[in-house]
Amino acid sequence: MKILVLIKEVPDMQKVEFDSERGRVNRANAPAEINPFDENALETACELKKAREDVDVTALTMGPPRAEGSLRIAYARGADHGILLTDAKFGGADTCATSKTLAAAIRKKGGYDLILCGEKSVDGDTAQVGAEVAEFLGIPHCYYVEKIDKLTSGHIEVTAEDLWGMKQTRRMPLPALVSVTKNITTPKLPTVRRRLESREIEIERMNLSSLEDILTPEETGAKGSPTKVNKVVIPPEVKRESVVFREEPDGFMDALASVFLEKGLV
Amino acid sequence: MKNNEILVLAEQNYGKIHPVTYELIGKGSELAAKTGGFVSCLLVGPSGIPCEELCYRGASPVYYMEAHCFENADEMLFKENIVSALKDIHPQMVLIGATTFGRSLAPRIAGALNTGLTADCTDLQVDEDGRIIQIRPAFSDNILAHIKTVTDPQMATIRYKEFNEADRDTTRSVDIRKLTPACTVSGIEILSTQELGGVDVTKADVIVAAGRGFKKKEDLVLAEDLAKTLGGVMAASRALVDAGMVSSQIQVGYSGHRVKPKIYIACGISGAPQHLAGMKESGTIIAINSDPSAPIFKVADIGYVGDLYEILPMLTERFRKERTK
Numbered sequence: 001m002k003i004l005v006l007i008k009e010v011p012d013m014q015k016v017e018f019d020s021e022r023g024r025v026n027r028a029n030a031p032a033e034i035n036p037f038d039e040n041a042l043e044t045a046c047e048l049k050k051a052r053e054d055v056d057v058t059a060l061t062m063g064p065p066r067a068e069g070s071l072r073i074a075y076a077r078g079a080d081h082g083i084l085l086t087d088a089k090f091g092g093a094d095t096c097a098t099s100k101t102l103a104a105a106i107r108k109k110g111g112y113d114l115i116l117c118g119e120k121s122v123d124g125d126t127a128q129v130g131a132e133v134a135e136f137l138g139i140p141h142c143y144y145v146e147k148i149d150k151l152t153s154g155h156i157e158v159t160a161e162d163l164w165g166m167k168q169t170r171r172m173p174l175p176a177l178v179s180v181t182k183n184i185t186t187p188k189l190p191t192v193r194r195r196l197e198s199r200e201i202e203i204e205r206m207n208l209s210s211l212e213d214i215l216t217p218e219e220t221g222a223k224g225s226p227t228k229v230n231k232v233v234i235p236p237e238v239k240r241e242s243v244v245f246r247e248e249p250d251g252f253m254d255a256l257a258s259v260f261l262e263k264g265l266v
Numbered sequence: 267m268k269n270n271e272i273l274v275l276a277e278q279n280y281g282k283i284h285p286v287t288y289e290l291i292g293k294g295s296e297l298a299a300k301t302g303g304f305v306s307c308l309l310v311g312p313s314g315i316p317c318e319e320l321c322y323r324g325a326s327p328v329y330y331m332e333a334h335c336f337e338n339a340d341e342m343l344f345k346e347n348i349v350s351a352l353k354d355i356h357p358q359m360v361l362i363g364a365t366t367f368g369r370s371l372a373p374r375i376a377g378a379l380n381t382g383l384t385a386d387c388t389d390l391q392v393d394e395d396g397r398i399i400q401i402r403p404a405f406s407d408n409i410l411a412h413i414k415t416v417t418d419p420q421m422a423t424i425r426y427k428e429f430n431e432a433d434r435d436t437t438r439s440v441d442i443r444k445l446t447p448a449c450t451v452s453g454i455e456i457l458s459t460q461e462l463g464g465v466d467v468t469k470a471d472v473i474v475a476a477g478r479g480f481k482k483k484e485d486l487v488l489a490e491d492l493a494k495t496l497g498g499v500m501a502a503s504r505a506l507v508d509a510g511m512v513s514s515q516i517q518v519g520y521s522g523h524r525v526k527p528k529i530y531i532a533c534g535i536s537g538a539p540q541h542l543a544g545m546k547e548s549g550t551i552i553a554i555n556s557d558p559s560a561p562i563f564k565v566a567d568i569g570y571v572g573d574l575y576e577i578l579p580m581l582t583e584r585f586r587k588e589r590t591k
Contacts, residue, residue, distance in 0.1 A: 126385035128373040135377030143370040162339035163367040164279040171455040226382030226417040244569035
């Protein structure tokens with residue numbers, strides 16, 4: 001049973017700076033980390049590995065050469081292998097081009113039964129890449145999965161929030177793609193041994209020429225992206241006129257009482 | 267001739283039309299007035315949906331693909347049929363609600379049509395060439411990106427409750443065109459469907475949100491009591507979810523839920539940008555924090571600098587009395 005986990009390296013969102021006057025996003029002081037949602041997908045894969053002996057987990061990411069660091073962390077957390085999809089020609093890819101590139105690499109490697117990913121990324125927040133990858137691979141997908149109930153060699157059964165907000169259990173043929181919510185599990189810290197090992201392991205690299213015959217230069221990167229960002233606006237910080245009470249409970253409670261009255265709560 | 271049709275993908279939720287559909291028809295009509303186009307609607311669902319309502323809201327024509335199988339929440343069935351309908355209709359633009367339905371389906375449809383998709387737009391405008399400028403927040407709502415799609419159809423998902431519903435006018439003509447499904451079976455087997463259960467913080471009018479200012483899990487009862495007294499629900503910031511004190515089901519913020527209640531009471535929440543992104547659109551924001559420099563006070567209408575352990579029981583007591591008066 002081969003499981004592939006899609007991970008994205010994102011900047012630590014607490015440390016990204018926004019300059020509303022110049023319309024700039026400064027990531028220079030924000031260290032990179034694995035998208036927190038993807039850690040749940042990775043942990044899920046590792047749990048499946050503990051439950052079944054034949055499971056082999058590969059983490060795949062597309063990004064600049066430094067994203068190799070995230071794959072080493074993925075190894076430390078329990079993945080067996082890491083693949084870095086990196087090429088200057090992949091740069092500037094929107095979700096469509098990114099998904100095509102990932103799908104091409106997945107086809108090239110071949111043989112994956114289950115593809116896991118996080119619900120969305122914290123920087124882009126589109127939640128599009130999972131379903132688009134599934135579409136380009138021609139396999140079914142299920143979003144918002146909170147539990148994997150059963151995994152056999154041909155099928156997967158999951159509990160998920162369905163298209164209309166109900167709780168659904170379903171059975172899908174493999175291969176399939178599943179995006180997991182944060183409720184599925186809690187990521188655990190890697191062991192010291194895995195962490196040390198992760199420095200030595202070999203990370204496989206793939207670039208555009210590795211995907212020859214599957215992906216053309218016109219289908220990837222900025223060239224292959226049907227959506228173009230025309231401009232970025234950084235809205236000024238929202239501020240409200242506030243009335244602040246310091247250690248004056250009565251004044252505060254009276255102010256609240258009038259708001260509650262106005263809104264019909266009391 | 268160039269097709270200038272703006273198609274709204276209607277969302278039916280177990281046979282009931284989701285209100286985001288009316289919002290999209292409203293916004294679509296505004297855009298169509300600028301592009302010289304018209305708004306149509308594609309409804310894929312079980313039989314018996316009163317789809318003349320979509321016409322009353324201003325969509326014409328309404329394509330209704332009716333089949334029993336669409337009672338099932340099965341992405342593959344919807345995807346196949348929507349893609350086949352869109353290939354026949356050739357709209358210039360497709361608008362979809364950024365609901366669970368839209369988030370799961372739109373990327374597959376865009377992929378199958380080999381076109382661009384912009385997620386979670388908060389506004390749409392028309393440029394001088396009649397193309398649509400899609401505006402969406404990113405980076406925890408800190409930036410607004412203006413995006414254009416170079417392929418057709420231009421596709422976007424739009425956040426729910428971002429626009430007003432289209433006016434209803436029953437004198438509008440009703441043009442409903444029935445479509446035949448291209449496929450009615452998929453490999454997905456739905457084993458059971460039931461209520462999600464638990465608290466839905468996105469639907470509450472009053473939210474009492476707890477943050478790092480709460481030292482132990484047992485203390486959360488202070489926030490819960492106030493929430494109950496005010497007829498609301500308790501929510502929490504990411505810090506408490508990460509600390510294992512509450513379930514992520516009630517997490518408000520960028521990596522949790524976005525909420526827009528009438529009243530939001532932030533207790534012991536400092537107000538990191540990630541949290542603000544999830545609640546800053548609330549009606550009235552009330553902040554309680556012991557640190558007067560906490561950023562939460564910048565977005566608050568009413569603030570209280572002091573100890574939440576003292577003020578919360580006082581509030582509960584006072585408003586319990588007022589409500590039972």
